[in-house]
Amino acid sequence: MKKIWLTDTTLRDGSHSVSHQYSIDQAVTIAKALDDAEIDIIEISHGDGLAGSSLQYGFSKATDNDLIKEVSGVIKNSKLAVLILPGIGTSADLEIARKYGAEVARVATHVTEADVSQQHIKVAKSMGMKTVGFLMMVHMAPVENLVEQAKLMESYGADIVYCTDSSGALLPDGVKERITALKENLSVDIGFHAHDNLNLAIGNSLAAIEAGATYVDCSLNGAGAGAGNARTESLVAVLKKSGYETNADLYKTLDTAEKVFRKIVPEATRPNDLTLMLGYAGVYSSFLLHTYKAAEKFHVDPREILVELGKRKVVGGQEDSIIEVAYEMSQKK
Amino acid sequence: MKKIWLTDTTLRDGSHSVSHQYSIDQAVTIAKALDDAEIDIIEISHGDGLAGSSLQYGFSKATDNDLIKEVSGVIKNSKLAVLILPGIGTSADLEIARKYGAEVARVATHVTEADVSQQHIKVAKSMGMKTVGFLMMVHMAPVENLVEQAKLMESYGADIVYCTDSSGALLPDGVKERITALKENLSVDIGFHAHDNLNLAIGNSLAAIEAGATYVDCSLNGAGAGAGNARTESLVAVLKKSGYETNADLYKTLDTAEKVFRKIVPEATRPNDLTLMLGYAGVYSSFLLHTYKAAEKFHVDPREILVELGKRKVVGGQEDSIIEVAYEMSQKK
Numbered sequence: 046m047k048k049i050w051l052t053d054t055t056l057r058d059g060s061h062s063v064s065h066q067y068s069i070d071q072a073v074t075i076a077k078a079l080d081d082a083e084i085d086i087i088e089i090s091h092g093d094g095l096a097g098s099s100l101q102y103g104f105s106k107a108t109d110n111d112l113i114k115e116v117s118g119v120i121k122n123s124k125l126a127v128l129i130l131p132g133i134g135t136s137a138d139l140e141i142a143r144k145y146g147a148e149v150a151r152v153a154t155h156v157t158e159a160d161v162s163q164q165h166i167k168v169a170k171s172m173g174m175k176t177v178g179f180l181m182m183v184h185m186a187p188v189e190n191l192v193e194q195a196k197l198m199e200s201y202g203a204d205i206v207y208c209t210d211s212s213g214a215l216l217p218d219g220v221k222e223r224i225t226a227l228k229e230n231l232s233v234d235i236g237f238h239a240h241d242n243l244n245l246a247i248g249n250s251l252a253a254i255e256a257g258a259t260y261v262d263c264s265l266n267g268a269g270a271g272a273g274n275a276r277t278e279s280l281v282a283v284l285k286k287s288g289y290e291t292n293a294d295l296y297k298t299l300d301t302a303e304k305v306f307r308k309i310v311p312e313a314t315r316p317n318d319l320t321l322m323l324g325y326a327g328v329y330s331s332f333l334l335h336t337y338k339a340a341e342k343f344h345v346d347p348r349e350i351l352v353e354l355g356k357r358k359v360v361g362g363q364e365d366s367i368i369e370v371a372y373e374m375s376q377k378k
Numbered sequence: 379m380k381k382i383w384l385t386d387t388t389l390r391d392g393s394h395s396v397s398h399q400y401s402i403d404q405a406v407t408i409a410k411a412l413d414d415a416e417i418d419i420i421e422i423s424h425g426d427g428l429a430g431s432s433l434q435y436g437f438s439k440a441t442d443n444d445l446i447k448e449v450s451g452v453i454k455n456s457k458l459a460v461l462i463l464p465g466i467g468t469s470a471d472l473e474i475a476r477k478y479g480a481e482v483a484r485v486a487t488h489v490t491e492a493d494v495s496q497q498h499i500k501v502a503k504s505m506g507m508k509t510v511g512f513l514m515m516v517h518m519a520p521v522e523n524l525v526e527q528a529k530l531m532e533s534y535g536a537d538i539v540y541c542t543d544s545s546g547a548l549l550p551d552g553v554k555e556r557i558t559a560l561k562e563n564l565s566v567d568i569g570f571h572a573h574d575n576l577n578l579a580i581g582n583s584l585a586a587i588e589a590g591a592t593y594v595d596c597s598l599n600g601a602g603a604g605a606g607n608a609r610t611e612s613l614v615a616v617l618k619k620s621g622y623e624t625n626a627d628l629y630k631t632l633d634t635a636e637k638v639f640r641k642i643v644p645e646a647t648r649p650n651d652l653t654l655m656l657g658y659a660g661v662y663s664s665f666l667l668h669t670y671k672a673a674e675k676f677h678v679d680p681r682e683i684l685v686e687l688g689k690r691k692v693v694g695g696q697e698d699s700i701i702e703v704a705y706e707m708s709q710k711k
Contacts, residue, residue: 244612248581279577303651318636
């Protein structure tokens, strides 16, 4: 029976659902319940990773360091993970996180930028952390590029490489193709992180597992950026029903989702036409607000702007393209 | 390019989300928008089918006849369907529905009870209606029985046979296995109706299509019994993204979900630990209330009762089993 290792990211990706406003008490309460339900790994940090708390990404209520320190003090079964995006977080942030109790480092880059992860992966490894290379927005690169970038992360020392569907844009076939290629070309374990924009988070996670992924991300009630992630409670139920092995306890996971987390965050995700369009177009959620502003200004359909941005494969930092696309569309009309 | 035909059941299965309280005006507004979005078939009737309005199933605000008459008067592109469960609705109900404008009859039975559909399928056919045999709770029967029952419906004259995952209990592999067997053994078109208990409604619908289904059910914002159905707007997006052909217009469908339907029904579904357990255990939602009452009385975990009921394959009408199971569990403790 194949064993699947779960990383719950309620306290990291899910912090987008509360605009990074978890209090220490809330984080400790949630982590304790996840730990008791024997979720393998609990990820904690600002939604945009260590040191994400800022004017640009939103200030968090509690500092990463305090969150890590207090949560690591109460968990017994789970390992504590942090996310770091090189460029936002630094090696120094990672060292402090390690000191305060983080045992797993997830080093995240855009799917074509694995080379910027080298330093942080090496630092994490040198501190004895289990180290994950986390390739984001994987739908934007051809499969052979994804494999090439994943191999770079493997060469830097990553123990696991993740395939991350950041805008929930993949279909099950696309997931299978990518995980199969990664399994064929890498020796390390492969992970998958879904988003639910097209309501395929659980379906895609299952497809990833069938194709060979052994690490899967999830969050309570699907908390997370955009349309949110694969629901931890559903994933545990589906794994057990499919006959995969997991350390997680189903009833305790359900209680954590319903009796612990929902009391703190009554409505973690709110799928709507906008989150759906992000998945359809394959565009990251940070483009949404600017797109709607540009659509209003140039009297064009914001959904058509998103589709065009997806075709042009724009990435974070290229927000100027939104105006360009909106202007061009208005001229064509 | 394979063409997929959509049946939106917001005004039938989705009426469970509003306790069957759609007004005529609301139904007309929703149907007009669906028709404008070119959804192929719009199903309308009490959630439990024609003549479902009753003390047992809940009284509806407007009668089936008035709903059918008013809605059929405004739709131009879509065909209007009604659901009938022999035993609840009669041939006379079907005849009136036909007179008022219904063009499609969906005759629903438990997966092992296809023989009770014979009379109604023949009546529907004789009135020139497109006729669907709708086999419910398919997870409860071995695949060979499902095929045998589907062949009965085909022999009665059904133009399409549906495989209906009433409690959202199937995994994608189970869907594929069933649809593949139906395709191999029947000549008529095959349909699939998902429920979202395990968050697999869209994933399972895609699996059904890959295996050969050409008719798929859906509802706006997933409205429907239990955890609800596959979201119409997500299904249209996923079909277009997968390269399947559909008559539906994506943007108009999104507007129907977000700007029309959500204004009438702000929260159509609310997935929680209970709806998830129904899918996990494979038990119909009508057992839920009785299960929780019995659990309280006998001090046992309601989730364990549901799992045991699923194992015993209890069906509607066997609610006595709940007390039996709860009592046995309390004795074992």
